[in-house]
Amino acid sequence: DGGITQSPKYLFRKEGQNVTLSCEQNLNHDAMYWYRQDPGQGLRLIYYSQIVNDFQKGDIAEGYSVSREKKESFPLTVTSAQKNPTAFYLCASTLRERGAVTDTQYFGPGTRLTVL
């Protein structure tokens, strides 16, 4: 089955800790994205990557870091510099970042991060 997996489903972080959220896709998509969703708000873009070994900051990149060493994987690290990290984190992918206007973003199941 093709799709996007995220792990863990739930994650608890103590203040001052860095944590890494996993995102893997087997859709052979070039582009991958990380979003943050807070209650009652739309999706906010954290980082995105069009190709391996390249990524760009989104609207709210401060306190986060990413890597794209393999096409299939785009992990997100939430660092201690992120002051309010409690949120629902969504990973998405699309065939090409600058592809057809109808190219669709598909989402993984999400990771819910809570700061203790």
Next chain:
Amino acid sequence: QKEVEQNSGPLSVPEGAIASLNCTYSDRGSQSFFWYRQYSGKSPELIMFIYSNGDKEDGRFTAQLNKASQYVSLLIRDSQPSDSATYLCAVRSNYQLIWGAGTKLIIKP
């Protein structure tokens, strides 16, 4: 700043009726428009997209686009309790997806 606006709701609709969800956007150069459904605690799933003016139908769902008015809507016919969810509008603008905050839809049996 590019914006996508949706009424947050909740929008309450009787079972079997038509639910109408609306979305406006600020960037006239926007190229395509997507509707996603998100159940509580779950990730968004694509319902349909539209990129030409007019209507596009897929089963019980119809998307309507009016680029002159910068307005896109989603109609759900014969609404079912399983349609109760938050509906997110996303607008593709210069290779980015700009997201609305979503409209919560409640279908009353």
